[in-house]
Amino acid sequence: MAHRQAILAHLDALLNPQLFNDYGPNGLQVQGAEQVGLLVSGVTASRALIEAAVGHGAQAILVHHGLFWRGHDGRLTGWLAERVRLLMRHDINLFAYHLPLDAHATLGNNAQLGARLGLRGESTFADQGLACLGVNAKGDTRLSVQDLTDRIHTLLHREPTVVPGDGRPLRRIAWCTGGAQGFFEAAIQQGADAYLTGEISEPQAHLARETGVAFFACGHHATERFGAPAVADHLAQHLGLQHHAVHIDNPA
Numbered sequence: 001m002a003h004r005q006a007i008l009a010h011l012d013a014l015l016n017p018q019l020f021n022d023y024g025p026n027g028l029q030v031q032g033a034e035q036v037g038l039l040v041s042g043v044t045a046s047r048a049l050i051e052a053a054v055g056h057g058a059q060a061i062l063v064h065h066g067l068f069w070r071g072h073d074g075r076l077t078g079w080l081a082e083r084v085r086l087l088m089r090h091d092i093n094l095f096a097y098h099l100p101l102d103a104h105a106t107l108g109n110n111a112q113l114g115a116r117l118g119l120r121g122e123s124t125f126a127d128q129g130l131a132c133l134g135v136n137a138k139g140d141t142r143l144s145v146q147d148l149t150d151r152i153h154t155l156l157h158r159e160p161t162v163v164p165g166d167g168r169p170l171r172r173i174a175w176c177t178g179g180a181q182g183f184f185e186a187a188i189q190q191g192a193d194a195y196l197t198g199e200i201s202e203p204q205a206h207l208a209r210e211t212g213v214a215f216f217a218c219g220h221h222a223t224e225r226f227g228a229p230a231v232a233d234h235l236a237q238h239l240g241l242q243h244h245a246v247h248i249d250n251p252a
């Protein structure tokens with residue numbers, strides 16, 4: 001059991017949301033029960049995740065994608081009303097951390113994805129240092145596009161969209177989880193041989209062909225599955241909570 005404020009203080013100290021210019025509020029987005037015994041983690045505060053939390057009897061949820069985003073006019077109607085109503089009715093706290101949960105050096109989405117793909121981060125770049133630049137952790141500098149594709153397939157159980165570049169060995173690999181295709185040019189400028197993210201837009205295919213730098217789109221949701229459970233595990237250990245990671249399947 002832990003007090004809601006103790007959880008918030010621990011998360012804020014761990015993730016440093018004050019360091020980020022984000023698209024929505026980080027921290028406690030919906031206030032529920034004072035005492036939390038069971039925490040559920042997931043990628044997005046969707047109705048399915050909230051219903052799963054209700055089913056588990058959780059008092060708190062930790063997500064990467066919360067409910068409130070810049071540009072939203074603040075009305076609690078339709079699907080948003082339904083999600084908030086479910087949380088309020090069941091007295092569930094919603095904690096949401098967006099960019100801070102991407103960027104944490106060991107528990108964040110980037111660090112967790114990189115480690116699972118056998119990549120060792122050496123530096124960060126792009127807006128707010130959100131993207132990682134590193135190498136194959138196994139020290140083999142001959143990593144090929146096919147090798148990395150195989151690793152992605154094994155980890156995420158899906159085929160990435162790959163624009164293979166010029167076939168050079170992948171010595172320097174850059175990555176950023178989620179919808180970070182806009183960082184591809186910055187990755188090229190950093191000297192990356194490959195860039196891996198969640199999504200692809202039309203221009204990246206041309207850039208990959210014209211610069212020879214391979215581009216991997218592995219899924220927005222798929223690449224962001226590991227940060228929230230890692231942070232929730234850490235929280236559970238330090239504050240004596242129970243934690244269930246809930247995976248809601250998503251084709252993105």
Ligand SMILES: [Zn+2]
Nearest residue numbers: 178179220224
């Ligand atoms: Zn995202």
